[in-house]
Amino acid sequence: MREAVGEINTEELGYGDPLGVPALRGVLADHLGRTRGVVATPGTTVITHGYRHGLGLICHALKARGARTVAVEHPSNPEQAAIAERAGLTAVRVPVDELGLRVSDLTDADAVVLTPAHQHPTGVVLAPSRRAALVTWLRDRHALAVEDDYDAEYRYDRPAVGALQGLDPAHVAYCGTTSKVLAPALRLGWLVAPPWLAAALRTAPDLGSPRVEQLALARFVERGHLDRHLRRMRLSYRRRRDAMVSALARALPGAEIEGIAAGLHVSVTLAAGVDPTALRRAARSRGIALDTLADYDMVSDRPTLILGYSQMAESRITAGITELAATIQGCPQAPS
């Protein structure tokens, strides 16, 4: 950032290309091709303020093209449906099971938003058979998939599965962000869009991201700093995840870890029925922040907790899980 501040020139201080700094779009297209199997050129790579901004842009472009309905995963971040509806589209929920999105339930949507590499919040990965079925559906329907690849960089047990976009670049808009790999404060994300969508975005009224950050990120990626940073963080987050999984096995022996070894959180289903709202409140009073699948409108007898570990040292994770187990034991049973 300091380098970019020192070297930015008068022309670069202006509005510039609304799709983003060309140098950044070029290095990102290369990086995403190399690390995620994304088919990208500078012309189809668009810089955004982050994932939600990019999704809003796509939804407005879909609406302008005559789309009516967008499918979202259930469960998923409720903001996605809100963004689609704000753009005048109807959001419909499609269930997720242990193989990921149930593609056969998509029926007549015009687009689908999904997290194939690591479903949020269940933690499953979209199975190869589902990927193939999804590509067939996209082609038959002339529909668009919006691939939120938010933490694909963090797979711990094996190399991450390639991006869905690589299977069908004409029908998938790929979305990434610096928020999980560098810092949310940068307000930088990216899209790789099919050509019709990239052309439509060029005239969007709210495109244009901060220039110093774009110049800095271009250098950071080009010089290999992002690759090095990700290698280091993968190791660090993997240790934190291992610490959390071990602590859960010791402190809550009947609990089940859901999903794959990836990402920045563990989803864990408790052995016994506990009221999720009471648990959340009791945990908060002990200084533990947690979500449960009930926050994603998923009803279950045994609550599934979503426990983040990205911002905690291993020793604090172990102590925190012990504290959490004590909190659970003190909680009332769920009404059944």
Added chain:
Amino acid sequence: MREAVGEINTEELGYGDPLGVPALRGVLADHLGRTRGVVATPGTTVITHGYRHGLGLICHALKARGARTVAVEHPSNPEQAAIAERAGLTAVRVPVDELGLRVSDLTDADAVVLTPAHQHPTGVVLAPSRRAALVTWLRDRHALAVEDDYDAEYRYDRPAVGALQGLDPAHVAYCGTTSKVLAPALRLGWLVAPPWLAAALRTAPDLGSPRVEQLALARFVERGHLDRHLRRMRLSYRRRRDAMVSALARALPGAEIEGIAAGLHVSVTLAAGVDPTALRRAARSRGIALDTLADYDMVSDRPTLILGYSQMAESRITAGITELAATIQGCPQAPS
């Protein structure tokens, strides 16, 4: 920016308050109160990516509150109507005359977007009688005015008239941006919103501006650098404007300068009928970029040219106007 990069802490690298960095909101509220008569507190001051982003946020909040119709000035930047319509509102045009927006033509809109300090592109200022009538209309209709104060900092003949927002903070959302006073590349703007609107914006899905820029701007304003910068730039732009007006008087003696001595462009109506499209093309071929009121869908026998001077030295302005006069003389008469 260098200082802010060096001192930003881990917490500030996160998502933070979606309405913006509290320190910046505080110094901006003070600055806008002092320089523009805006009634602002940190709680009603919201940081955006710029004017268009802020207008989009406001339009979505209006729509969610049941609004249907937004009035825009005619002529005005066509993007404003596009932003309103993208949010599901109907944009209606209300004419501007030499006293500014014709408030009596507002009728039953739910909101109005206007440029009271220096109408874009005509260059007139909203007259005191119109301001009073507008406030009465806003209160009677429970409507919202969106005040785009985009270049109020640049009034050359007298102190700028105070912001409309100061007359009725409950019914006016005030909008400003760094794009005209510092650099578009920063992607920073601000709103001062009535409390209901500030509360509604807190849950908008696409809020959150780059943090380093916000911290840097907070220091820049707090230490008086912005005031000093504006004093220096006012002098510099005034000289450029004077150079352009003198050159126009010499080279195009029958042309009329429209509007007040303010802003970053001169609007000038030619003495003779010339086809604006042919003129624009001929000017471009000589390296002169210009808009005319025809680009704002305003039909007239004698074209009104919109000539920017903010990025040109005085000597180039004088030479450019001489070149422009030669271009006009070589242009075909408009069909009448």
